Amino acid sequence: xxxxxxxxxxxxxxxxxxxxxxxxxxxxxxxxxxxxxxxxxxxxxxxxxxxxxxxxxxxxxxxxxxxxxxxxxxxxxxxxxxxxxxxxxxxxxxxxxxxxxxxxxxxxxxxxxxxxxxxxxx
Numbered sequence: 001x002x003x004x005x006x007x008x009x010x011x012x013x014x015x016x017x018x019x020x021x022x023x024x025x026x027x028x029x030x031x032x033x034x035x036x037x038x039x040x041x042x043x044x045x046x047x048x049x050x051x052x053x054x055x056x057x058x059x060x061x062x063x064x065x066x067x068x069x070x071x072x073x074x075x076x077x078x079x080x081x082x083x084x085x086x087x088x089x090x091x092x093x094x095x096x097x098x099x100x101x102x103x104x105x106x107x108x109x110x111x112x113x114x115x116x117x118x119x120x121x122x
Contacts, residue, residue: 005119007054008116008119008120009120011051011054011055011112011116012112012113012116012120014047014050014051015051015109015112015113016109017047018044018047018048018051018105019102019105019106019109021040021043021044021047022044022097022101022102022105023102024040025037025040025041025044025097026094026097026098026102028040029090029093029094029097030094032090034085034088034090034093035088038085041081041082041085044078045078045082048074048078051112052071055112055115055116058115058116058119059071061115064115066111067108067111067112067114067115070104070107070108070110070111070112071108073104073107073108074101074104074105074107074108076104077096077100077101077104077105078101080096080100080101081093081096081097081100081101084096
């Protein structure tokens with residue numbers, strides 16, 4: 001847990017950067033550029049993974065049901081977008097990122113920031 005006290009602020013900052021990345025991917029897809037966004041999406045996945053590991057103690061806390069549910073929803077959305085990339089389906093990818101992934105990421109980010117507030121304020 002000590003590690004979490006030290007890194008909570010960095011986790012929140014990285015979560016904000018990830019959101020900026022998702023918005024940029026969405027904008028590029030709106031321009032019809034699916035292949036050009038695959039590397040950005042890979043960076044998003046890597047960054048999300050780097051957050052997910054240190055927040056495991058938070059996810060396992062008794063009162064973190066909303067964060068756990070938001071994390072599960074976000075993972076489903078990430079997987080659906082990955083499938084759209086694999087199928088090279090721009091329209092499916094555009095729909096997935098704008099209608100599912102960005103909204104689920106926003107919910108997850110809100111719950112994450114609320115959950116880490118106690119660690120950041122310590």
